Amino acid sequence: MTSSVANADHGGSAAQDAAAEIQAARDRADAAAQAFFDKESEIDALQIAIAAAEVDLAQVESEAEAMREGLEFQAIRRFVGGGPSDFPLLIDLDDATSSLTARVYSSVASDTANVDLDDFDAAMKEINEQRDALDSQRSDAREAAESYVALQLAAEEEVVRLGEIEAQRLQDEAVQHELDAQRREREERERLDREAAEREAAAQRAVAPAAPVAAQAVTPDQPATTGPDPTPEAASQPTDQSPSATTDPPAAAPAPAPEPAPAPEPAPPTPPSTDTGSNLACPIAGPRSFADTWGAPRSGGRSHEGVDMMSPGGTPLVAMEAGRVEFKTNGLGGNTVRLYGASGTRYYYAHLSSWEGSSRTVSKGEVIGYVGKTGNTSANHLHLQVHPGGGQAVNPYPYARRACG
Structure with missing residues (x-):
């Protein structure tokens, strides 16, 4: 059959x-x-x-x-x-x-x-x-x-x-499957590009400190200098590594100070991992568009610490992860939500038209409010901030993009 x-x-x-x-x-x-x-x-x-x-x-x-x-x-x-x-x-x-x-x-x-x-x-x-x-x-x-x-x-x-x-096209499961496949391909390309950029940056940091050392050749008959202290770069090099024996000068020549190994450049801030947001719910349960405005200037000398996501007014907003939400109002954000996630990350939602329920414990994906334009804005949108470990805000664009597709 x-x-x-x-x-x-x-x-x-x-x-x-x-x-x-x-x-x-x-x-x-x-x-x-x-x-x-x-x-x-x-x-x-x-x-x-x-x-x-x-x-x-x-x-x-x-x-x-x-x-x-x-x-x-x-x-x-x-x-x-x-x-x-x-x-x-x-x-x-x-x-x-x-x-x-x-x-x-x-x-x-x-x-x-x-x-x-x-x-x-x-x-x-x-x-x-x-x-x-x-x-x-x-x-x-x-x-x-x-x-x-x-x-x-x-x-x-x-x-x-x-x-x-x-609403018209996503009724077909095959379409969603195709969108997911395209997203995975796009994320893989972005990952490879990011890794290539990191390798190139690491290679540049590795060769950059060697340039001033190579320019300072010491000849056997060169007298010892009594000038100013070494440059800050040289002074900051570690001295706990011995130079190779093959680089020692002849015994009859004045022995220069051991050439220290190049100091590693300070590590750049760790970017969000490639799975940032992969286990989070998209905060907007409906159509949305993204704008990466992290660090943009704002009135009063402030800088923007969030991602702006446009959506029609009244679109449901949900908890990105399980935790506890607190509802408050302020002049800039209007109606706001602070979500204290179970992972330790804190999320800040702003400009809501209204809240759903009251401050409480919520599960991932639970409706907590609705898109609006309260506070210092004229457009219906969600201002989202992400504070890993409850600390300083980081660019939430990768989180929102990965969670929302």
């Missing part, structure tokens, strides 16, 4: 085409989200620069005003003393540069006064230059704000379109 159960053709072209369509939609959504959040970073950087420029301009204007008052005093003193009375500095600061003419300079005979006028003229030129630069920055900020609105709409439309495509 022939079985009536239809087996999915995991290698079929239909499944491959559907998976390719979904991946293309995800790529478009990711690109739109990245463009949107990059524009947000650009706006924040401009705001920081504008604030600093305004402080600098105010300082220069204050100094110029002090100069103007001093020159005003000199003009009054000359007038009272019967000197030239055509000293036109009793004017508004904005009109000062147009009034500094040859007649002004010729009306002041004192060398000291001439120097003051030169300084004042230079200060006014600097003020005008800074004002022009500030106006340009403000214009850039206005244009960026206009682009920001358009990019937000585009990003939100792309993630909605992605949800529609996934």
Whole structure:
């Protein structure tokens, strides 16, 4: 008797085409989200620069005003003393540069006064230059704000379109199987690229310290130096390794100090392991797009310590691992969740529209809230932070990407 159960053709072209369509939609959504959040970073950087420029301009204007008052005093003193009375500095600061003419300079005979006028003229030129630069920055900020609105709409439309495509295509198990296969291939390529880059970096670190040693040749008749101490690099080399006997100089020559072995370069920060996020639940149970904005500038001189994941408002958020959640509200994050994972890692979710339930112990994948735009944002998205061991935040993009596919 022939079985009536239809087996999915995991290698079929239909499944491959559907998976390719979904991946293309995800790529478009990711690109739109990245463009949107990059524009947000650009706006924040401009705001920081504008604030600093305004402080600098105010300082220069204050100094110029002090100069103007001093020159005003000199003009009054000359007038009272019967000197030239055509000293036109009793004017508004904005009109000062147009009034500094040859007649002004010729009306002041004192060398000291001439120097003051030169300084004042230079200060006014600097003020005008800074004002022009500030106006340009403000214009850039206005244009960026206009682009920001358009990019937000585009990003939100792309993630909605992605949800529609996934809802239609992911009904077939074969399509999900194909997507998983493509993801494994992509991760393998990324792993090989990362290992190759690490090997190249290690090779460069190994040869870099040898360059200054090779440049310092010692000849048998070279007198001992009595100059300054060795360079910090040389002084920091370990001295617990003996040089090879074959490198000893002739007995008749002054024996140089033993050549120390090159000190290993400090190990770079350990990157997330290749299985980062492999055992975690995706925090967004629905369509989502990613933007890697780790370290991007933020208002107030802050830097971004999370990954931004766009998703339609109201999309469920789930616990990435089992643990305990605490719900709190603050000005920047709005409605937030702190998930203290059983592994010791702490996760921070921000901008939720609302929570599900109350602070409690949760299981992996349990709904804990919903995507929103509370706090310091105008777009529905999840701001996610990852703190391994409960310590400092690390770039959560690899975690989110691996957990969510």
